[in-house]
Amino acid sequence: MDSRSIRLAVVPGDGIGPEVVAEGLKVLDALGLKIEQTAYDLGATRWHKTGETLPDSVLEEIRGHDAILLGAVGDPTVPSGVLERGLLLRLRFELDHFVNLRPVRLYPGVTTALADTRPEDIDMLVVREGTEGLYAGAGGVLRKGTPYEVATQESLNTAFGVERVVRYAFEQAARRPRKKLTLVHKNNVLVYAGDLWSRTVDAVAKEYPDIEVDYSHVDAATMFFVTQPERYDVIVTDNLFGDIITDLGAAVAGGIGLAASGNINPTGAAPSMFEPVHGSAPDIAGQGKADPTATILSVALLLDHLGLTAEARKVEQAVADDLIERQGAWAARSTREAGDDIAERVSG
Amino acid sequence: MDSRSIRLAVVPGDGIGPEVVAEGLKVLDALGLKIEQTAYDLGATRWHKTGETLPDSVLEEIRGHDAILLGAVGDPTVPSGVLERGLLLRLRFELDHFVNLRPVRLYPGVTTALADTRPEDIDMLVVREGTEGLYAGAGGVLRKGTPYEVATQESLNTAFGVERVVRYAFEQAARRPRKKLTLVHKNNVLVYAGDLWSRTVDAVAKEYPDIEVDYSHVDAATMFFVTQPERYDVIVTDNLFGDIITDLGAAVAGGIGLAASGNINPTGAAPSMFEPVHGSAPDIAGQGKADPTATILSVALLLDHLGLTAEARKVEQAVADDLIERQGAWAARSTREAGDDIAERVSG
Ligand SMILES: CC(C)[C@H](C(=O)O)[C@@H](O)C(=O)O
Ligand SMILES: CC(C)[C@H](C(=O)O)[C@@H](O)C(=O)O
Numbered sequence: 001m002d003s004r005s006i007r008l009a010v011v012p013g014d015g016i017g018p019e020v021v022a023e024g025l026k027v028l029d030a031l032g033l034k035i036e037q038t039a040y041d042l043g044a045t046r047w048h049k050t051g052e053t054l055p056d057s058v059l060e061e062i063r064g065h066d067a068i069l070l071g072a073v074g075d076p077t078v079p080s081g082v083l084e085r086g087l088l089l090r091l092r093f094e095l096d097h098f099v100n101l102r103p104v105r106l107y108p109g110v111t112t113a114l115a116d117t118r119p120e121d122i123d124m125l126v127v128r129e130g131t132e133g134l135y136a137g138a139g140g141v142l143r144k145g146t147p148y149e150v151a152t153q154e155s156l157n158t159a160f161g162v163e164r165v166v167r168y169a170f171e172q173a174a175r176r177p178r179k180k181l182t183l184v185h186k187n188n189v190l191v192y193a194g195d196l197w198s199r200t201v202d203a204v205a206k207e208y209p210d211i212e213v214d215y216s217h218v219d220a221a222t223m224f225f226v227t228q229p230e231r232y233d234v235i236v237t238d239n240l241f242g243d244i245i246t247d248l249g250a251a252v253a254g255g256i257g258l259a260a261s262g263n264i265n266p267t268g269a270a271p272s273m274f275e276p277v278h279g280s281a282p283d284i285a286g287q288g289k290a291d292p293t294a295t296i297l298s299v300a301l302l303l304d305h306l307g308l309t310a311e312a313r314k315v316e317q318a319v320a321d322d323l324i325e326r327q328g329a330w331a332a333r334s335t336r337e338a339g340d341d342i343a344e345r346v347s348g
Numbered sequence: 349m350d351s352r353s354i355r356l357a358v359v360p361g362d363g364i365g366p367e368v369v370a371e372g373l374k375v376l377d378a379l380g381l382k383i384e385q386t387a388y389d390l391g392a393t394r395w396h397k398t399g400e401t402l403p404d405s406v407l408e409e410i411r412g413h414d415a416i417l418l419g420a421v422g423d424p425t426v427p428s429g430v431l432e433r434g435l436l437l438r439l440r441f442e443l444d445h446f447v448n449l450r451p452v453r454l455y456p457g458v459t460t461a462l463a464d465t466r467p468e469d470i471d472m473l474v475v476r477e478g479t480e481g482l483y484a485g486a487g488g489v490l491r492k493g494t495p496y497e498v499a500t501q502e503s504l505n506t507a508f509g510v511e512r513v514v515r516y517a518f519e520q521a522a523r524r525p526r527k528k529l530t531l532v533h534k535n536n537v538l539v540y541a542g543d544l545w546s547r548t549v550d551a552v553a554k555e556y557p558d559i560e561v562d563y564s565h566v567d568a569a570t571m572f573f574v575t576q577p578e579r580y581d582v583i584v585t586d587n588l589f590g591d592i593i594t595d596l597g598a599a600v601a602g603g604i605g606l607a608a609s610g611n612i613n614p615t616g617a618a619p620s621m622f623e624p625v626h627g628s629a630p631d632i633a634g635q636g637k638a639d640p641t642a643t644i645l646s647v648a649l650l651l652d653h654l655g656l657t658a659e660a661r662k663v664e665q666a667v668a669d670d671l672i673e674r675q676g677a678w679a680a681r682s683t684r685e686a687g688d689d690i691a692e693r694v695s696g
Contacts, residue, residue: 074536080546084536113574115463134503139540149507151544155482159497186588188422188432192487196499198428219595222570226461226599240534244592247567251574 005034006306009065009271014043014083015280016290016335017071023292023339024069024299027318030343031303031311038065042087044075053086059094067302068273071295072280085137092130095270097263098161099168100128100242101301102277104229104249104259109324112254114226121230122253125176127169128242130263132161133193135239157193157238162200168266169236170208180233181205182214184221184241197238221245225252250277257291258323260298262305272305274298288334293319296342318345353382354654357413357619362391362431363628364638364683365419371640371687372417372647375666378691379651379659386413390435392423401434407442415650416443416621419643420628433485440478443618445611446509447516448476448590449649450625452577452597452607457672460602462574469578470601473524475517476590478611480509481541483587505541505586510548516614517584518556528581529553530562532569532589545586569593573600598625605639606671608646610653620653622646636682641667644690666693 010025012018028035040058047053062068073088091097106112106122138154173181183201187194198215205213216224216231218241224231225248237245250259259277276294284290297319303312322342326333333341358373360366376383388406395401410416421436439445454460454470486502521529531549535542546563553561564572564579566589572579573596585593598607607625624642632638645667651660670690674681681689 080542081536081539085539089537113462115461135537137539139503139538141540141544143507145547147507147511149544151505151540153503153505153538153541155487155501155503157499157501159491159495163495186591188429189437189483189588189591190487190501191429191433191485192489192499193501194428196489196497199493219591222592222596223599223604226574226596227603240537243534243537243567244570248570248574248596251571255575256571 005036006067007036007065008038009062009068010037010039011042011068011070012039013071013073013280014045014075015072015282015285017043017073017280019286019288019290019335020276020292020295021069021071023335023342024295026339026343027296027315027346028299030347031314032347033308033311043073044078044083047078047083053083054090059090062091063095063270065271067271067306069295069299069302070273070275072276072278074280076282089135091273092263095263095273096265096267097130097273098165099262099264099266100130100239101262101264102126102128102242102246102249102259103297103301104246104253106253107258107320107323109327110254110258112252114229114252117229117252124229124232124249125172125234126242126246126249127165127172127234127236128246129161129165129237129239131239132157133239155190155193155238155240157196159196159200162196163204166197166200166204166236169234170204170211173211173234174208176233178233179210180212180214182216182232182235184216184218184235184237184245186218186241187215188217193238201236218245222248225249246277256294258293258297260294260301262298262301264305272302274302274305288336290335292335292339293323293342296339314346318342321345353384354415355384355413356386357410357416358385358387359390359416359418360387361419361421361628362393362423363420363630363633365391365421365628367634367636367638367683368624368640368643369417369419371683371690372643374687374691375644375663375694376647378695379662380695381656381659391421392426392431395426395431401431402438407439410439411443411618413619415619415654417643417647417650418621418623420624420626422628424630437483437485439621440611443611443621444613444615445478445621446513447610447612447614448478448587449610449612450474450476450590450594450597450607451645451649452594452601454601455606455668455671457675458602458606460600462577462600465577465600472577472580472597473520473582474590474594474597475513475520475582475584476594477509477513477585477587479587480505481587503538503541503586503588505544507544507548510544511552514545514548514552514584517582518552518559521559521582522556524581526581527558528560528562530564530580530583532564532566532583532585532593534566534589535563536565541586549584566593570596573597594625604642606641606645608642608649610646610649612653620650622650622653636684638683640683640687641671641690644687662694666690669693
């Protein structure tokens with residue numbers, strides 16, 4: 001990767017997506033790496049114009065890249081689910097992003113909504129499964145609009161799908177100082193899926209004797225995120241539970257403006273995709289109010305994924321320094337100014 | 349109800365269940381009501397002895413009561429799910445407790461995990477559906493234990509089931525000063541069920557023109573519980589999302605030791621069941637350390653349900669006064685002393 005350039009597919013998307021992505025790219029540029037960018041105008045505008053969410057030809061083009069940087073997807077003018085499923089989830093599923101990696105970390109200098117919580121209390125890595133569960137799209141509706149309507153959603157879980165993400169999570173836990181892995185599920189109610197997840201964790205755990213293994217029901221986990229976040233190191237969980245607890249994680253770790261994520265295909269058979277956890281926030285779009293930090297931290301995950309570890313640490317350090325300096329006083333800077341400040345630290 | 353006595357089925361259950369139930373009954377006694385109690389020894393001990401969770405004959409006996417007071421169910425010596433599904437969920441389903449009512453309220457004097465949050469910021473009523481969704485038990489497993497295993501869980505949602513709980517939630521919202529109802533779901537991913545829930549809320553809303561209707565995705569809701577809990581008044585949601593957000597709600601409103609719930613069959617065709625949201629907490633069982641407040645507040649919900657409104661308010665007021673007096677200094681009292689203190693306020 002060092003000598004040749006990074007082929008990067010960029011999907012700015014909707015709302016604040018383009019604004020935050022611009023700052024992510026600015027920081028990437030500041031590292032002095034060779035980057036070949038291709039921008040894809042996917043999102044609400046294209047859907048309104050052409051009815052397309054993700055044409056097959058575009059998907060094939062995107063496949064030819066080393067990584068994808070995505071801003072945000074979704075707009076109130078588009079029916080709920082159309083862009084989310086047709087674009088974002090389609091990318092995750094087609095490119096087999098079976099690991100959705102979401103660090104939950106409270107940086108020094110950041111104000112958290114929790115009283116009496118210190119940065120050392122919140123340092124988790126959530127490994128969310130990305131290609132199965134209730135996100136598979138299975139389900140249907142019978143007698144729609146009548147008093148006898150039945151609507152179903154099915155959670156599909158396979159040994160193949162669960163084992164590969166559980167293995168990835170153990171690998172991550174093995175590399176971290178605490179070496180603890182917690183399965184989050186609801187195995188007392190979702191007995192079939194919960195049993196598969198629990199058995200898989202138990203089986204893989206035998207290969208990692210020095211990793212402490214724990215379990216939380218998802219309902220209890222949301223409580224512990226607030227009252228005892230220090231309980232968790234690496235968490236592995238299914239697609240829906242991961243969706244829920246990582247938004248909560250973002251909230252307790254200083255807000256959604258700081259939460260990064262990677263949709264990762266660890267096999268390398270398809271490009272992985274990096275995106276902030278926040279959505280398109282149409283209410284503040286175009287006003288230079290969005291915090292680009294989550295996107296910039298997602299760029300750090302991207303660099304890590306491409307093996308550019310030193311560059312990844314540099315970006316993370318720049319963000320960490322910036323967060324200490326601003327001390328929670330976000331409102332004072334525009335999106336662009338924040339990007340400038342962090343880019344300057346990176347190149348300086 | 350005034351002249352004849354209340355026929356109360358009591359299920360103390362496992363762990364701290366018996367301890368907290370004893371204090372709930374103490375407070376009920378202090379009101380001077382005529383009560384005929386029948387205790388049922390359901391739970392881990394009975395399962396170990398006989399393999400029974402809830403025999404049909406016991407279920408039929410329980411049906412003959414005006415209400416049920418339940419402590420907690422579940423024990424580490426019993427495989428996960430056996431008691432939860434065979435006893436607790438079976439009672440909810442057989443007695444058609446389609447409303448799971450869970451107030452989330454920060455009482456003055458209570459320490460919350462959230463910084464800068466005042467009692468007036470947290471005053472919600474979560475109306476959780478209790479008889480459908482992923483709790484229906486639908487699903488299965490194929491090729492168990494092989495690399496080709498598939499495990500499914502199905503969320504079943506019916507127009508009948510959704511409409512009745514949505515109507516109940518609108519009724520509750522109409523009686524509260526803010527008159528706001530928020531649907532919590534994930535309708536951009538769970539499109540079939542989400543669409544049924546959204547359409548039902550929209551349809552019933554037409555009959556309640558003075559109620560403000562809002563929507564939150566469940567992931568965003570967990571964030572708002574922490575950062576902007578004042579956003580919510582009445583929430584209506586499905587069985588699983590309700591499970592998750594009410595544990596989180598308990599955490600932000602001073603802890604699980606204060607969270608009450610009612611499993612309600614509003615038709616009166618079967619007895620409703622009242623229980624603290626917390627579990628059996630085997631780690632502190634038998635030590636007099638459990639906080640009985642959640643059970644006592646559940647008794648207030650029970651009284652409300654039976655139309656004993658004045659008595660319900662009296663119990664709530666006694667708890668509120670007790671919470672102000674103790675000012676978060678829970679640890680100083682035993683379970684029994686706490687019950688004594690509150691009972692004394694009720695009778696005084
Ligand atoms: C937009 C939505 C489909 C998505 C999800 O549910 O995965 C988002 O909430 C996320 O967490 O990335
Ligand atoms: C014990 C468990 C089955 C139960 C549930 O999931 O409903 C509990 O968490 C609750 O919220 O009452």
